[in-house]
Amino acid sequence: MTERSLRLILGDQLSLGISSLVDADVAADVVLMAEVMQEATYVRHHRKKIAFLFSAMRHFAAELGGAGLKVDYVAIDHPDNAGSLRAELVRAVHRHRPARLVVTEAGEHRLARDMAQWRAACGVPVEIREDTRFFCSHAIFDQWAKGRRQLRLEHFYRAQRVATGLLMTADGRPAGGRWNYDSENRRGLGRDVAVPPPFLVEPDALTHAVIALVDRRFPDHFGDLLPFGLAVTRMQAEAAFAHFRRVALPCFGDYQDAMKQDEPVLFHSLIAPYLNCGLLDPRAVCLMVEADYRAGRVPINAAEGFIRQILGWREFVRGVYWLHMPRYGERNHLDAYAPLPQFYWTGDTPMNCLKQCIVQTRRHAYAHHIQRLMVTGNFALLCGVAPREINEWYLIVYADAYDWVVSPNVLGMAVFADGGLFASKPYAAGGKYIKRMSDYCRHCQFDVDSTVGEDACPFNYLYWHFLMRNRDRLAGNARLKLIYSALDRFGPDRREAIRGQSERFLNSLN
Ligand SMILES: Cc1cc2nc3c(=O)[nH]c(=O)nc-3n(C[C@H](O)[C@H](O)[C@H](O)COP(=O)(O)OP(=O)(O)OC[C@H]3O[C@@H](n4cnc5c(N)ncnc54)[C@H](O)[C@@H]3O)c2cc1C
Known part of the structure; x- marks a missing residue:
């Protein structure tokens, strides 16, 4: 008799060609999928992200079922839901008595650490396979x-x-x-x-049910559930990509x-x-x-x-x-300890560029790269926000956020917390960059062409203040030489004005 394998599919493993399924035995094996509170709440993910993933998981389970696989799907509101992947695996092993558990490696270090405990917890061998969906092993x-x-x-x-x-x-x-x-x-x-025009998918009945569920179960999480236009099946995602290529x-x-x-x-x-x-x-x-x-x-x-x-x-x-990892997550090269400004959750700020990026993030769980890097990331860098706090914010607010992609982008690129492991200098910029790349400044009450003064764009004085504050760590960087020479040509009054206004501004946050 063929031995049964229990094959676990995680929420970010919704690929028919995933390594954990390549040798699945349709007659004998069981595929386990579980929506668990631990994964949905280890940070307070954007509500749209939770709805997107639960709906995509449910559609994927149906697709696997359609292909003849036996799928055991544990929904978040199942009365016996045990709340964590490990606990759900233990329950599933009791139900199905498999000879082994097969899973593709976790995308995040947090979960990879947990996976190391699964053999002991479940009492069956656990085969962890490489994730072959990436180009580079x-x-x-x-x-x-x-x-x-x-x-x-x-x-x-x-x-x-x-x-x-x-x-x-x-x-x-x-x-x-x-x-x-x-x-x-x-x-x-x-x-x-x-x-x-962006590509939008009309939610089907299943997605509507998930949206209602997320609304009920995650009332305190960040972000708007509606409008919901994300693709939740492979075919819809392919159509979204075809639309992008065309237009x-x-x-x-x-x-x-x-x-x-x-x-x-x-x-x-x-x-x-x-x-x-x-x-x-x-x-x-x-x-x-x-x-x-x-x-x-x-x-x-x-x-x-x-x-x-x-x-x-x-x-x-x-x-x-x-x-x-895991030490990457603790890096704080610039000794930044300021709290995340409260307006990152509301968009309630007179700085138009930040308001635009944060309000659209709350509504769509999306911002594009330069908005993330040069607006919200740049501002956090200039204000000296603690890397862990800003990292967690990014992990919460985007529908595409996973620790493996967030941490290097935030700690390495946006806030230089790793001291330049792969960025040759901090991506710090004053308001002029935002003016050049956008029309945000035309709709803003601040004057992007002034460095100091009550109307001056805060990005401008904060930029110079950032350079002054971090002179010991950054002045030796060859790519910042010209900038520091420019700063050194500022007279003492100008420098004092920048320092004073920046400190007043930073103290007024939160
Ligand atoms: C501070 C910060 C946080 C970020 N957080 C995330 C995140 O949580 N998840 C995420 O997938 N990307 C993240 N990125 C990278 C990038 O901003 C997003 O991938 C991109 O904005 C997603 O939108 P898009 O699909 O329209 O991308 P497009 O601009 O159309 O680019 C196409 C694809 O390229 C890939 N890509 C582009 N830049 C990067 C990058 N720097 N790192 C990894 N992949 C990249 C993405 O898969 C993206 O879908 C972050 C970047 C920064 C600076």
Whole structure:
């Protein structure tokens, strides 16, 4: 008789090709899926994110059932729900008496640690398989990183291009002649540029039921449940990506860094929630974009810019995360201890750029990269917010948030808490950057062209104050030399004015 395996599928493992299912025996095996409070509340996730994942899990369970697999699905409101994955596994082992448990490795360190206890808790062998949905395995990343003093995305990315052949010519050169078109990804959005409509899915009955459930069970969590337009099945996610390729990808490269009043998505793909939970496959996505370039449907700066995000950044931050966890989460290179400003939860601030980004985050559980990095992240950096607090905020507020992708982006990129493990300098900027890349300043009460004075944009004085405050740690950075020379040319009165206004401002937060 065939031995039965219990195969656990986690909420971010909604892929038919996941390693834990590749050898599933339809006649003998049972697939376990469980909605548990521990996962839904280890931080107080955005309500839309919980609804998205529960609905996507329920749809995925139906898809597996349709493929003939026996699925044991434990809903959050099941009367016997034990509240944690480990406890649900123990219950499932009693129900199904499997010979072994098969699972794909956890995406987050927190859960990987827990998995190490499962054998003892369940009393059956636990086979933990590699997550093969990424281009780069842990072993390959570790090998690449070995002996390097600094980890640089550009070096990793080129190696990935060569390894995969994506956007490469037959004789091993980068397509278009250059590896990187980053310098062509920075156009501001003129008034005449029409922004394409985002792709929205009409929720079905199952999603409506989940939305009602989340409304009832998670009343105190951050964020709006409605409107709800996220894809919750593989086919819907594929349709969302097809829509992006058709209407936005050709301009993705040009306007990657642009921001616009009341326009949350612009030319971005909005696919991170789908990639990160498994509804979309990163390889398939990159191949389709490469095909668009080769067929002449999109320019190289769009195709390369997009593929760099997935083949480059997404893989790179995952590699950094696993290389440096668990201590990575404790880094605080700049000794930043300020609390997170209360308005990060409400958007109630007169600074228009922050208000725009936070209000859309609360409503849509989405902000694009530059909004995250150069508005909310930059402001937290300038104010010296404690890395753990701002990291947790990012983990809570986005539908695509998982620790493996949040921590390096926040601690490494946004607030320089790792001291430059992979960023060559802090992404600190004054209001002029936001003015150049957006129209936010035109709708703001503060004067982005003033550095000090009651009307001055707080980003401006806080920027110089940040540099003064962190001179010991940052003045030696070659990329900040010119900036520190500029600061040194400020007279004592100007410096004192910046210091005084910054301190008054920082003391007034919260
Ligand atoms: C402070 C901060 C926090 C972030 N938190 C998250 C997060 O919780 N989850 C998340 O998936 N991404 C995160 N990112 C990266 C990036 O901002 C989002 O992936 C992107 O905004 C998602 O929107 P999109 O799907 O429209 O992306 P697009 O702009 O259309 O890009 C396409 C894809 O590239 C990938 N990508 C792009 N940049 C990055 C990056 N820096 N790291 C990893 N993948 C990247 C994503 O999968 C994204 O879907 C964060 C970045 C910063 C600076």
